Amino acid sequence: MITPEQLKEVLEQSVINLRFHARGGQGGVTASNLCVEAFYGYGVCQPKFGAERMGSPTESYVRLSANVDLVRNNEQVYAPHIVAVLDPSLLGEIDVVAGLAPGGWLIVNTVLDQISLQTVVNRKDINIATIDALNIAMDVLGRNITNTIILGAILRVIPIFSMDALANAIMSRFKGSIAAKNVEAIKRAHEETCIFETGGAPELDFSVDTKVPWQQVSLGLPGYKELDDAGVWYCDEDVIEIGSNQVNTGSWGEWDILWDEEICTDCAQCWYICPDFAIIREKGEDGLWHMKGIDQYHCKSCQNCLEICPVDAISKRLKQGPAACAVPEDQEGGN
Numbered sequence: 001m002i003t004p005e006q007l008k009e010v011l012e013q014s015v016i017n018l019r020f021h022a023r024g025g026q027g028g029v030t031a032s033n034l035c036v037e038a039f040y041g042y043g044v045c046q047p048k049f050g051a052e053r054m055g056s057p058t059e060s061y062v063r064l065s066a067n068v069d070l071v072r073n074n075e076q077v078y079a080p081h082i083v084a085v086l087d088p089s090l091l092g093e094i095d096v097v098a099g100l101a102p103g104g105w106l107i108v109n110t111v112l113d114q115i116s117l118q119t120v121v122n123r124k125d126i127n128i129a130t131i132d133a134l135n136i137a138m139d140v141l142g143r144n145i146t147n148t149i150i151l152g153a154i155l156r157v158i159p160i161f162s163m164d165a166l167a168n169a170i171m172s173r174f175k176g177s178i179a180a181k182n183v184e185a186i187k188r189a190h191e192e193t194c195i196f197e198t199g200g201a202p203e204l205d206f207s208v209d210t211k212v213p214w215q216q217v218s219l220g221l222p223g224y225k226e227l228d229d230a231g232v233w234y235c236d237e238d239v240i241e242i243g244s245n246q247v248n249t250g251s252w253g254e255w256d257i258l259w260d261e262e263i264c265t266d267c268a269q270c271w272y273i274c275p276d277f278a279i280i281r282e283k284g285e286d287g288l289w290h291m292k293g294i295d296q297y298h299c300k301s302c303q304n305c306l307e308i309c310p311v312d313a314i315s316k317r318l319k320q321g322p323a324a325c326a327v328p329e330d331q332e333g334g335n
């Protein structure tokens, strides 16, 4: 791995590009801000939000260099050297390694081991680091906020800042015990991160920024100039489905939400409060509506129903199992 001295030399002439993938509310933008604040040279960061709401995929981009003229670019990062993924469920939804330079690093909050991850992302020419950030977050912070924790993992693979500089940036950003807990969390992340240099990956070339668009979304809808009336879209069925009906919001959360039919009193408070219409009710033979369960495809684990239920008929269970941090024994290169 590159030493701090070697990296300083490289960054006199080059830029290091990072891309953070997170979900709305997980603090991906804060992580990229802290990255710039802790860096010894010059840096910029830009967030990119879509139709933002809690749990939806977000991205943020960071450029770092020792040369101020090299970080004036404000467009999104298309060819990152480092990709950090704060939420493991994004692996199934987003091509997180798109544009990632050969020899670059993919850093993921996951309980998968690095060999399994290589298969998931289908890349053999990159290095992979994993951290069970959710476990650390729940242990140290008491909630699933993994943004500072992923920075401890980044520091483990590339010395873009020192642990002291990162701790100082966190102490400036947060207050009191929250700041202290976040510092404790990054130190633990730095120790517990599992790294895997494939041996097959080429040396990382910091001079390359290919500007390849990494994500293009097509809904198959007509362009603005093809519309008869502004703002109106037509299709064969006359209706274009929108919103949660088309989106698997059930993949957004880290909890399975469980309902206990025996305890439920059918008060319907959970049905009123659910933002994704994920509480299923059916009309019974008595002519009244009764709760029938939770639509897991759309339940995004916001826990509103759990908090409002007056009889504790709703509970939660972590989707993730225990971490599998080690590289399998028959593989070389991990530690």
Ligand code: SF4
Pocket: 257, 273, 274, 275, 276, 277, 278, 279, 294, 298, 299, 300, 301, 302, 303, 304, 305, 306
């Ligand atoms: S946790 Fe409850 S309120 Fe939130 S989306 Fe799931 S069912 Fe709806």
Ligand code: SF4
Pocket: 259, 263, 264, 265, 266, 267, 268, 269, 270, 271, 291, 308, 309, 310, 311, 312, 313, 314
């Ligand atoms: S809030 Fe609780 S008791 Fe009321 S319908 Fe929902 S699960 Fe049943």
